[in-house]
Amino acid sequence: MSKLLDIARYFRSYWGWSVFSIAMSSLFEIVDLAVPYAIGQLLNVLSGQAVDAPIQAMTAQVARITQQPTGQTLSVVVLLGIIFLTTVVRAPVQPWLTHWFHWDIALRSRRDHTGRTIAKILTLPLEFYDENNAGRIAGRVARGVSNHTWAYPEIAGQMIPKIIRVLGIFVVISLIEWRIALLFLLSFIFIFSFTMKTLRWLIDKEEILEKYEENTESRTAEIITNIKTVKAFATEANELKRQKQRLEREFKVVDDRIHRGYTVLFSWQRLVIQSSVFVVLSLTLWATVQGQLSLGHFVTTLTVSSMAYSELEPISSLAEVFARRLASMQRLHEFMRLPLGTDAANLADHPDAVRHYEFSGKVHFEHLRFGYDSERSVLEDINLLIHPRQTVALVGRSGSGKSTLVKLLFRYFDPQSGRILIDGQDIRSLDITGYRKRLAIVHQEVDVFNGTLLDNLTYGNPTATFTEVEAACQIARVDEFIHLLPNGYKTVVGERGVRLSGGQRQRLGIARALLVNPDVLVFDEATSSLDYESERSIQLAMQNILGTRTTLIIAHRLSTVREADQIVVLDQGKIVEVGSHEELLNQGGIYHRLHMLQETGELIA
Numbered sequence: 341m342s343k344l345l346d347i348a349r350y351f352r353s354y355w356g357w358s359v360f361s362i363a364m365s366s367l368f369e370i371v372d373l374a375v376p377y378a379i380g381q382l383l384n385v386l387s388g389q390a391v392d393a394p395i396q397a398m399t400a401q402v403a404r405i406t407q408q409p410t411g412q413t414l415s416v417v418v419l420l421g422i423i424f425l426t427t428v429v430r431a432p433v434q435p436w437l438t439h440w441f442h443w444d445i446a447l448r449s450r451r452d453h454t455g456r457t458i459a460k461i462l463t464l465p466l467e468f469y470d471e472n473n474a475g476r477i478a479g480r481v482a483r484g485v486s487n488h489t490w491a492y493p494e495i496a497g498q499m500i501p502k503i504i505r506v507l508g509i510f511v512v513i514s515l516i517e518w519r520i521a522l523l524f525l526l527s528f529i530f531i532f533s534f535t536m537k538t539l540r541w542l543i544d545k546e547e548i549l550e551k552y553e554e555n556t557e558s559r560t561a562e563i564i565t566n567i568k569t570v571k572a573f574a575t576e577a578n579e580l581k582r583q584k585q586r587l588e589r590e591f592k593v594v595d596d597r598i599h600r601g602y603t604v605l606f607s608w609q610r611l612v613i614q615s616s617v618f619v620v621l622s623l624t625l626w627a628t629v630q631g632q633l634s635l636g637h638f639v640t641t642l643t644v645s646s647m648a649y650s651e652l653e654p655i656s657s658l659a660e661v662f663a664r665r666l667a668s669m670q671r672l673h674e675f676m677r678l679p680l681g682t683d684a685a686n687l688a689d690h691p692d693a694v695r696h697y698e699f700s701g702k703v704h705f706e707h708l709r710f711g712y713d714s715e716r717s718v719l720e721d722i723n724l725l726i727h728p729r730q731t732v733a734l735v736g737r738s739g740s741g742k743s744t745l746v747k748l749l750f751r752y753f754d755p756q757s758g759r760i761l762i763d764g765q766d767i768r769s770l771d772i773t774g775y776r777k778r779l780a781i782v783h784q785e786v787d788v789f790n791g792t793l794l795d796n797l798t799y800g801n802p803t804a805t806f807t808e809v810e811a812a813c814q815i816a817r818v819d820e821f822i823h824l825l826p827n828g829y830k831t832v833v834g835e836r837g838v839r840l841s842g843g844q845r846q847r848l849g850i851a852r853a854l855l856v857n858p859d860v861l862v863f864d865e866a867t868s869s870l871d872y873e874s875e876r877s878i879q880l881a882m883q884n885i886l887g888t889r890t891t892l893i894i895a896h897r898l899s900t901v902r903e904a905d906q907i908v909v910l911d912q913g914k915i916v917e918v919g920s921h922e923e924l925l926n927q928g929g930i931y932h933r934l935h936m937l938q939e940t941g942e943l944i945a
C-alpha cells in the first residue's frame with residue numbers, strides 16, 4: 341500500500357486536474373454503456389415490445405416540445421439521438437478532457453521530478469558516490485522517471501476508468517436481472533483475487549530482476565569508464581563472459597518465472613472469463629425464453645456483460661505492465677529518500693544569500709580523530725597549525741590519511757572528535773557554501789567538462805573577467821599550450837572536443853582554482869607519470885603561487901616539498917614528523933628514508 345501511496349505522492353502537485361481528468365475518463369466509459377442500452381431499446385421498438393419508462397418519458401417530452409405525436413417513429417428518433425450524442429458529439433471533445441490532461445500531467449511530472457533527481461544527485465554526500473557508480477545511478481533514475489511517466493496515462497486514463505466502467509455495467513445488469521448480476525459479481529471477485537495474488541508474487545520477482553539489471557548496467561558503465569584497462573589487460577572475453585552470465589541470470593528470472601507466471605495467470609483468467617460469459621449467455625437466454633426478459637434486455641445484458649468481460653483482459657494487461665514498472669518506480673523513491681549530505685542547503689541558497697567569507701588562511705587542526713567506519717580510525721589525534729600564506733606539504737605512504745585530512749578540511753565528512761578552525765572559527769559553525777567557496781582544490785585527475793577551455797577555466801567563477809583569466813593562465817602556465825589549440829580559449833575540450841594531456845589538464849585545474857581566488861589552495865599532486873616537461877611546468881606554476889595564499893600540497897614527489905614552510909609526515913593516520921626539509925633530513929626519520937628513496941629514483945606513493 342505504501343508503494344502505491346509513494347506513486348500517488350509523485351503526482352500530487354497536479355491532483356486537482358488529475359481528479360478532474362480521471363472523473364471525465366470514467367464518465368465517458370459509463371456514457372459508452374448508453375449505446376448497447378439504446379440498441380436494446382430499439383430492438384424492443386422494432387419488435388413491438390414496450391420500451392423502458394425513462395425512454396417513454398423522454399419520448400413524451402420531445403413530443404411535447406416538437407408538437408409531434410408520440411409513437412414508434414419518435415421513439416426511434418429519441419434513441420438515435422442518444423446514440424448520436426454519446427458517440428458522434430462526444431468524439432472530438434473527449435480527447436481534450438481526458439487524453440490531453442493525462443499526458444500533460446505525466447509530462448509535467450517528468451519535468452519536475454527529473455529536476456528533483458538532478459538536485460538529489462547534486463546534494464547526496466560524496467560517500468554515496470564511493471559506493472555507487474554512474475551507470476547504476478543514471479539507470480535507476482532514468483528508469484524510475486520514465487516508468488512513472490508511462491504509468492500515469494495507463495492508470496489514470498485507462499485502468500481506473502475501465503474499473504469504473506465494469507462497476508457501471510454491474511449496476512446496469514442489477515437493474516435488469518439481479519441473479520445475472522450476482523453471477524457477474526462472483527466471477528469478478530474470483531478473477532480479481534486470483535490476479536492480485538499472482539501479481540504480488542510477480543512483483544517480488546520484478547524487484548529481484550530490477551536489482552540484477554542494475555548490477556549489469558553498473559558493470560557495463562564500469563567497462564566503458566575503464567575500457568583502457570580492459571583493453572590493456574586483454575580481458576574483453578572475460579568481461580563479456582561475466583556480463584553474459586549476468587544476462588543469463590536476468591533471463592532466467594524473466595523467462596522462467598515472470599513470463600511463465602504471467603502466462604499462467606492469463607490462461608486461468610481466460611478460462612474463467614469464457615466460462616462466465618457462457619453461463620451468462622445461458623442464463624439470460626433461459627430467462628428470455630421463460631418470458632422474464634424482453635428481447636431488448638436480452639441483447640443489452642448480453643452486450644454489456646461481454647463488454648465487461650472483454651475489459652478484464654486490458655485491465656489485467658495494464659495491471660501486469662504496472663507490476664513490471666512498480667519495482668523501478670520503487671527504486672526511484674528509495675533513491676529520493678536517501679539522506680542528504682551536509683552541503684545539501686547549497687541548492688536552496690540564492691547566490692546573493694551566500695555569506696562571502698574572507699579568511700586570512702590560518703588553519704588549525706585540533707585533536708582530530710576520524711574513521712570512515714567506527715571500527716577503524718584513519719586519522720588519530722591530528723594537531724597542526726598552519727599560518728596564513730604558509731605552504732604545507734603532506735607527505736606519507738599511500739593510505740596514511742593525506743587525502744582524508746583534506747576531505748575533512750572540505751567538510752565532505754565531519755571528524756568523530758576534535759575540530760578544524762579557520763581563523764579561529766570552527767568550520768562546522770560556518771555556512772558550508774560560503775566556506776567552501778573560499779577553498780579550492782586541484783585534483784590529481786582534473787575533471788574537464790564538455791565545453792570551451794574558457795568555460796572550464798571559469799567553472800568556479802563564471803563572472804571572472806578575461807584579464808583575470810589571462811592572468812591566472814599565465815601563473816598556471818596554461819598560456820604555454822593555448823596557442824597550440826585550434827581556437828585558443830574558445831576551443832571545445834572534454835568529451836566532444838580536443839583531448840588535453842595530463843599535464844595540460846593539471847595546469848587547467850590550477851588556473852581554474854586560482855580564478856576563484858581561494859584563501860586556501862589544496863594541490864593533490866598527480867602520481868600519473870607526467871613527462872618531465874609537464875612536471876617542470878607544473879612545478880614552476882606552483883612556485884608562482886606559493887606564498888600568495890595558504891597552500892596545502894599532498895605530495896607524491898618530493899621535488900615540490902623542499903620549498904614548503906612545513907612538511908608534515910603522516911604514518912598510519914598519525915603525524916609522526918613536522919619540520920622544514922633540512923630539519924627533517926637531519927632527524928633521519930621517515931622523511932629522510934623517503935628522501936633517500938627518491939634520490940634513488942623512486943616515488944613516495
Ligand SMILES: Nc1ncnc2c1ncn2[C@@H]1O[C@H](COP(=O)(O)OP(=O)(O)OP(=O)(O)O)[C@@H](O)[C@H]1O
Pocket residue numbers: 467470712713718736737738739740741742743744745945
Ligand atoms: N571512502 C572511503 N571509505 C572507506 N575507507 C576509505 C575511504 N577513502 C579512503 N579510505 C581508507 O582510508 C585510509 C586513508 O586513505 P587516504 O586516501 O586518506 O590515504 P592517502 O594517504 O591520501 O593515500 P594516497 O597517497 O594513496 O592517495 C586508507 O586505508 C583507505 O583505504
